[in-house]
Amino acid sequence: MAGYFHKIFGESPVLPIQEHCGLCYQAANAMLDMLRHAAEGDWVKAEEGRARVVEFEHRADSLKKEVRSKLPGGMFMPVAREDLLELVIVQDKIANSARDISGLVFGRKMTIPEPIRDSFLAYAKRNVDAAKVASKTIRELDELYEAGFKGKETEVIGKLIDELDEIENETDDLQVNIRQELQALEKQLDPIDVMFLYRVIELLGDIADRAQSVGRRLEILMGR
Amino acid sequence: MENAALYIALAGLFGLFMAWGIGANDVANAMATSVGSKVLTVKQALLVAAIFEFTGAVLAGGEVTATVRKGIVDAGLFSEQPELLIFGMLAALLAAGTWLLIASQRGWPVSTTHSIVGAIVGFAVVAIGLDAVKWGKIASIAASWVISPVIAGVIAFALFNSVQWLILSRPDPLARARRFVPFYIFLAVFMISLVTALKGLKHVGLDLELTELLAISVTVSILVAVIGKVFINRIKVDPESDREFHFHSVERVFAVLMVVTACGMAFAHGSNDVANAIGPLAAVISVAQSGVVDQSAKLPLWVLMLGAGGIVFGLATLGYKVIATVGRRVTELTPTRGFAAELAAASTIVVASGTGVPISTTHTLVGAVLGVGLARGIAAIRLGVVGQIFLSWLVTLPVGAFLAIVFFLILRAIFG
Numbered sequence: 331m332a333g334y335f336h337k338i339f340g341e342s343p344v345l346p347i348q349e350h351c352g353l354c355y356q357a358a359n360a361m362l363d364m365l366r367h368a369a370e371g372d373w374v375k376a377e378e379g380r381a382r383v384v385e386f387e388h389r390a391d392s393l394k395k396e397v398r399s400k401l402p403g404g405m406f407m408p409v410a411r412e413d414l415l416e417l418v419i420v421q422d423k424i425a426n427s428a429r430d431i432s433g434l435v436f437g438r439k440m441t442i443p444e445p446i447r448d449s450f451l452a453y454a455k456r457n458v459d460a461a462k463v464a465s466k467t468i469r470e471l472d473e474l475y476e477a478g479f480k481g482k483e484t485e486v487i488g489k490l491i492d493e494l495d496e497i498e499n500e501t502d503d504l505q506v507n508i509r510q511e512l513q514a515l516e517k518q519l520d521p522i523d524v525m526f527l528y529r530v531i532e533l534l535g536d537i538a539d540r541a542q543s544v545g546r547r548l549e550i551l552m553g554r
Numbered sequence: 555m556e557n558a559a560l561y562i563a564l565a566g567l568f569g570l571f572m573a574w575g576i577g578a579n580d581v582a583n584a585m586a587t588s589v590g591s592k593v594l595t596v597k598q599a600l601l602v603a604a605i606f607e608f609t610g611a612v613l614a615g616g617e618v619t620a621t622v623r624k625g626i627v628d629a630g631l632f633s634e635q636p637e638l639l640i641f642g643m644l645a646a647l648l649a650a651g652t653w654l655l656i657a658s659q660r661g662w663p664v665s666t667t668h669s670i671v672g673a674i675v676g677f678a679v680v681a682i683g684l685d686a687v688k689w690g691k692i693a694s695i696a697a698s699w700v701i702s703p704v705i706a707g708v709i710a711f712a713l714f715n716s717v718q719w720l721i722l723s724r725p726d727p728l729a730r731a732r733r734f735v736p737f738y739i740f741l742a743v744f745m746i747s748l749v750t751a752l753k754g755l756k757h758v759g760l761d762l763e764l765t766e767l768l769a770i771s772v773t774v775s776i777l778v779a780v781i782g783k784v785f786i787n788r789i790k791v792d793p794e795s796d797r798e799f800h801f802h803s804v805e806r807v808f809a810v811l812m813v814v815t816a817c818g819m820a821f822a823h824g825s826n827d828v829a830n831a832i833g834p835l836a837a838v839i840s841v842a843q844s845g846v847v848d849q850s851a852k853l854p855l856w857v858l859m860l861g862a863g864g865i866v867f868g869l870a871t872l873g874y875k876v877i878a879t880v881g882r883r884v885t886e887l888t889p890t891r892g893f894a895a896e897l898a899a900a901s902t903i904v905v906a907s908g909t910g911v912p913i914s915t916t917h918t919l920v921g922a923v924l925g926v927g928l929a930r931g932i933a934a935i936r937l938g939v940v941g942q943i944f945l946s947w948l949v950t951l952p953v954g955a956f957l958a959i960v961f962f963l964i965l966r967a968i969f970g
Contacts, residue, residue: 334583334661334662334663334916334939334943335582335583335586335880335884335916335919335920336586336590336880336883336884337883337936337939338920338923338935338936338939338940338943339883339884339886339887339932339934339935339936340886340933340934340935340936341886341933341934342886342933342934343933343934344933400934401934404936404937404938405934405935405936405937406924406927406934406935406936406937406940407933407934407935408927408930408931408932408933472799473799473800473801475933476722476799476800476801476888476890477718477722477723477801478714478718478722478723478929478930478931479930480718480719480722480723480930481718481722481723481724482723482724482725482727483722483723483800
């Protein structure tokens, strides 16, 4: 004997999406740690850091699949299914960037030149900050559902999204600066190492970009 | 009449079987929302269901019983052979009960109301012919099956929107919840007590003026609202949980309201669904006792009590388990949503009970849930399952009719 009333309720995707975003931020944060060790030339600790990044990225990946499986077609939801899936994809890219950066830096045992080390780490940290704010914004998702996508809660999220935009702008400026600093040094460094340093700087910038996209996707969710 | 005692005993037995089936299975859908939202434990839900299903059945179940008993078939055509009406009603009870049992075991969504209506139509057509069925009445009952979920949906939509507008979208939702929830409690109690007062009190021998009834309803509603307010004031804020989820305390305020609407839902279910079991039973008793098809015979109170008792018995034996399983899976309905769905469904059902229309409790509740969903209140609803539930009655009607015909022919061969 079983009732059937309960079968009309699909599982809410909110918790796994929030957890997923948290994992992506943790991957980025582990990458920052790893960069610090790498900058100090501590490759044993850097390798541990790299392993943690990969682990968070893997967990995020399997959670991404879980979210997808919870959102089959034929669901009636307060938001478009495509928008939710898109949100998870954008979140996931944060973890992917973190994995790529840590892989590149560790794989080549890249050294960060002493003169730009501080500004490089500061730049990296600011990008990870953006991921942190993105995760904080997504943590408001359950409240947003609860309030039925209306009122005060949308303001709270609006403020967090403004903060995200601000940090992203800041990382853009920081990126311009660090590129200039590196350019001033580049004649004294190995050309191939410099090439890859530029690549890492670019990849780091992607993290803030993607964090900002998370905010954008959330705005789209609310706007429907 | 020959065999009168035997017929009454059989009808009582079959009626009890049907009521047991309703209590064992159907009640779970009505109570699952409360258990799912963790407002009531399974034991508390069982207690609430037992008390309010019983009172709902006894106080407000009379009108629908009358419809099932004499509104569907034209009893006048049976006056030549009153036994046929007895065999038919016995067959209808057995058919609906059997179908309910089969469907429940397979987990198919069927409606007790649709089963019994299909069964009664089935035997009437075979026993007398197409003329024996009051098709106009059937049409209006069928229409109500479409209209009741829609109405419940609209009410639920409006209720949940009002909650969003008054409470959830505000900067101080907790303070506003404390202020407004007592009004929702008043509304819920008023709705149910008014219908009961208008339709139910005369069954227990009370005959009062309209103004007196209104006064009683208002007084009772205010009383419950005040008690609710006391409980709401006692709720302590848990800042830890509130930081994790800002609406945690707000939901706890609504949980108080949901206790009230859960009672209302059980009451409404009892008032409408008890008729499915005792309507045919009442018909058999009146014919068997008098030997003639008497349309005006009064419904004995003990029959209502038997139906109500059967439902409670079903609850206690099997319903307990079903509520536990179903409730565990309906966690998506938080108290702010659950109350809107329950209040909308309960209001629709008690009004239908008051006007004597047999509707499906589960369909009405599903309609209400969709209403909350339309107000962007539920994370995900499986539309395919909703379609299945609504379509199932199309199947249930002919199956109920077919089974009733088979049982009718068997009974006629044995006794006739």
